[in-house]
Amino acid sequence: MDLGFIAQYxxxxxxxxxxxxxxxxxxxxxxxxxxxxxxSHGDVVMAGAFTALATYAGLExxxxxxxxxxxxxITLAGxxxxxxxxxxxxxxxxxxxxxxxxxxxxxxxxxxxxxLRESVRLFYPNGSNPKPFPQLLxxxxxxxxxLELRFDSVLLIIVGLGAIIGVHMLIERSRIGLAIxxxxxxxxxxxxxxxxxxxxxxxxFGLGSALAALAGVTNGLYYSEVNFGMGLLLGVIGxxxxxxxxxxxxxxAIIGGFLFAALQTIGAVWFSVPAYKDVFAFACIIALMAWxxxxxxxxxxxxxx
Amino acid sequence: xxxxxxxxxxxxxxxxxxxVFVLLFLYLEEQWEIAVLAVGLVAALYSAVRFGFLxxxxxxxxxxxxxxxxxxxxxxxxxxxxxxxxxxxLLMLAxxxxxxxxxxxxxxxxxxxxxxxFAGIAFFGIGAYTTAVLTAHTGxxxxxxxxxxxxxxxxIGSVLILPxxxxxxxxxxxxxxxxxxxxxxxxxxxxxxxxxxxxxxPGMQILxxxxxxxxxxxxxxSVSFYASYAVxxxxxxxxxxxxxxxxxxxxxxxxxxxxxxxxxxxxSFGIDVPxxxxxxxxxxxxxxxxxxxxxxxxxxxxxxxxxxxxxSLLLVSIVLLGGxxxxxxxxxxxxxxxxxxxKLQIIQEYRFLLxxxxxxxxxxxxxxxxxxxxxxxxxAAWSRS
Numbered sequence: 001m002d003l004g005f006i007a008q009y010x011x012x013x014x015x016x017x018x019x020x021x022x023x024x025x026x027x028x029x030x031x032x033x034x035x036x037x038x039x040s041h042g043d044v045v046m047a048g049a050f051t052a053l054a055t056y057a058g059l060e061x062x063x064x065x066x067x068x069x070x071x072x073x074i075t076l077a078g079x080x081x082x083x084x085x086x087x088x089x090x091x092x093x094x095x096x097x098x099x100x101x102x103x104x105x106x107x108x109x110x111x112x113x114x115x116l117r118e119s120v121r122l123f124y125p126n127g128s129n130p131k132p133f134p135q136l137l138x139x140x141x142x143x144x145x146x147l148e149l150r151f152d153s154v155l156l157i158i159v160g161l162g163a164i165i166g167v168h169m170l171i172e173r174s175r176i177g178l179a180i181x182x183x184x185x186x187x188x189x190x191x192x193x194x195x196x197x198x199x200x201x202x203x204x205f206g207l208g209s210a211l212a213a214l215a216g217v218t219n220g221l222y223y224s225e226v227n228f229g230m231g232l233l234l235g236v237i238g239x240x241x242x243x244x245x246x247x248x249x250x251x252x253a254i255i256g257g258f259l260f261a262a263l264q265t266i267g268a269v270w271f272s273v274p275a276y277k278d279v280f281a282f283a284c285i286i287a288l289m290a291w292x293x294x295x296x297x298x299x300x301x302x303x304x305x
Numbered sequence: 306x307x308x309x310x311x312x313x314x315x316x317x318x319x320x321x322x323x324x325v326f327v328l329l330f331l332y333l334e335e336q337w338e339i340a341v342l343a344v345g346l347v348a349a350l351y352s353a354v355r356f357g358f359l360x361x362x363x364x365x366x367x368x369x370x371x372x373x374x375x376x377x378x379x380x381x382x383x384x385x386x387x388x389x390x391x392x393x394x395l396l397m398l399a400x401x402x403x404x405x406x407x408x409x410x411x412x413x414x415x416x417x418x419x420x421x422x423f424a425g426i427a428f429f430g431i432g433a434y435t436t437a438v439l440t441a442h443t444g445x446x447x448x449x450x451x452x453x454x455x456x457x458x459x460x461i462g463s464v465l466i467l468p469x470x471x472x473x474x475x476x477x478x479x480x481x482x483x484x485x486x487x488x489x490x491x492x493x494x495x496x497x498x499x500x501x502x503x504x505x506x507p508g509m510q511i512l513x514x515x516x517x518x519x520x521x522x523x524x525x526x527s528v529s530f531y532a533s534y535a536v537x538x539x540x541x542x543x544x545x546x547x548x549x550x551x552x553x554x555x556x557x558x559x560x561x562x563x564x565x566x567x568x569x570x571x572x573s574f575g576i577d578v579p580x581x582x583x584x585x586x587x588x589x590x591x592x593x594x595x596x597x598x599x600x601x602x603x604x605x606x607x608x609x610x611x612x613x614x615x616x617s618l619l620l621v622s623i624v625l626l627g628g629x630x631x632x633x634x635x636x637x638x639x640x641x642x643x644x645x646x647x648k649l650q651i652i653q654e655y656r657f658l659l660x661x662x663x664x665x666x667x668x669x670x671x672x673x674x675x676x677x678x679x680x681x682x683x684x685a686a687w688s689r690s
Contacts, residue, residue: 037475100672108668110618111661118658243479275494282487286468289480293471
């Protein structure tokens with residue numbers, strides 16, 4: 001195997017890693033502020049991609065389908081719609097269940113995800129079939145031996161990494177970020193300090209879901225295809241990445257996302273049947289959980305009885 | 306006050322009511338009739354809880370545990386006998402009993418011990434695939450095949466024990482979710498196990514009697530071969546129910562409950578937490594494996610598409626819908642979840658959507674399930690004396 005092939009695998013793995021990391025950051029944010037797992041997250045990714053697709057159809061009808069403008073506009077539309085959806089979900093399904101057993105929250109969001117998936121399948125025109133996603137990024141590529149350096153992959157990596165860094169800066173440097181960190185550390189005390197708990201939770205869910213929408217659009221642009229079922233696996237992968245990295249840790253989620261992409265890539269190279277890559281990746285995840293039960297980066301804490 | 310045993314009539318009445326209900330549910334064809342019945346079931350359960358009938362029935366049932374099981378078993382048999390010619394209705398009934406068996410296994414794992422298992426359908430599938438392989442390549446008697454299938458499911462489940470024991474909460478949930486997806490993907494790509502096309506399974510034979518033959522009763526018409534499978538599935542579900550009930554009442558059940566309520570406190574009282582977690586997890590998976598074996602023989606064909614992650618969620622929802630930890634609640638919940646979408650053709654296309662909305666509403670407004678579990682009561686008379 002020559003260097004070009006390895007570089008090609010590496011590049012594909014990095015694009016996947018960026019997408020997974022964006023999904024995983026959402027999981028870790030939600031867990032940070034509310035200690036909940038929002039399992040509809042993968043389907044929010046899917047819904048974000050479909051919102052972008054629908055917006056593109058609208059733009060074309062209006063005769064505004066210029067590639068660069070459309071790419072930016074539909075991404076923003078998907079992000080805005082999903083941020084709203086995330087906040088609504090938090091307000092009406094997750095916050096009311098705060099005192100219920102955690103499994104109930106997990107299940108209610110799973111069911112919400114199922115409802116979202118089914119709604120797209122049933123109500124999006126011809127939604128049960130895979131839909132082609134418009135090729136909006138310039139189709140340039142650079143051939144270096146066996147490596148085909150696609151311009152759009154590089155752009156997607158830059159945008160994705162930029163978004164993750166942006167979220168990180170937002171959380172570390174801004175006022176709302178300070179509030180999010182305060183709530184994550186101790187909701188009661190944060191309230192005593194005059195932080196509007198509900199607003200912070202809604203903002204966090206909006207932020208995480210916006211990132212999910214970006215992941216969905218990235219996924220659509222990279223594979224040029226979206227389908228209603230794509231969210232389930234993406235959600236589980238994002239969840240795995242967040243858990244392996246350590247729930248509640250932003251760096252953990254990023255490391256987890258790239259780790260999962262690396263495992264999949266290794267699996268694809270290693271086995272002659274590429275389909276074994278998911279079997280391999282998930283088996284590694286189970287083994288990792290046995291080795292590091294609280295994730296790679298999670299803080300060790302004694303349990304209060 | 307003298308301690309008297311209450312009459313067992315409430316138990317009989319409820320069994321008859323349930324039997325008539327199930328019969329109508331499976332027999333009726335008109336869409337509006339089924340819709341009325343479904344709404345009626347929820348309303349009846351709700352009013353039974355609200356006006357205390359349920360309390361009376363449960364109290365009577367706990368006074369007469371054996372009578373309860375016998376009466377309900379006879380009622381279920383009666384339903385099978387009355388439906389003897391209806392292939393589809395019996396197939397659904399048998400499926401409900403198999404789902405009940407798996408969910409009783411989940412009740413031990415999740416309802417009592419607090420181990421969330423999001424791979425229920427995977428262990429069901431392991432049972433089914435074990436059956437397919439054993440019946441195709443060996444001459445092992447079929448009853449033994451069912452037992453081996455259950456044991457294999459338990460054995461393969463032990464791979465997950467180490468990660469499950471070390472993790473908690475959401476982290477533990479990930480372990481089973483990852484396993485469920487891994488299993489499904491593995492089936493799809495494994496050529497030995499038929500890949501996406503799946504495997505054929507021969508019908509069950511017990512002591513030379515093939516269950517796949519219709520039984521002719523001369524002038525009385527013929528009995529669908531699904532009736533035999535429904536009886537087998539019923540026996541399995543009844544066995545699982547007795548096992549779960551006995552476990553709950555025993556000191557083992559007490560240990561399991563203690564572990565669910567507070568692991569650390571349980572350990573400090575000398576309960577061997579890992580041992581009972583392994584026990585609960587393995588027994589639950591074995592039950593799923595048994596049910597999977599019968600399912601494989603009944604449907605004659607198995608493919609990866611029947612063992613989706615979504616089906617595991619369906620199983621968990623049945624347990625939560627029925628009332629986590631209450632084996633009695635599993636039956637109406639399984640009936641609703643399995644039969645309703647099949648019967649309501651109007652909603653066929655929309656069934657998953659409606660099902661999702663239904664579960665969301667239940668979790669939101671009645672999180673303890675349709676039939677919440679009662680406090681354990683060792684000496685029923687104490688509370689009344």
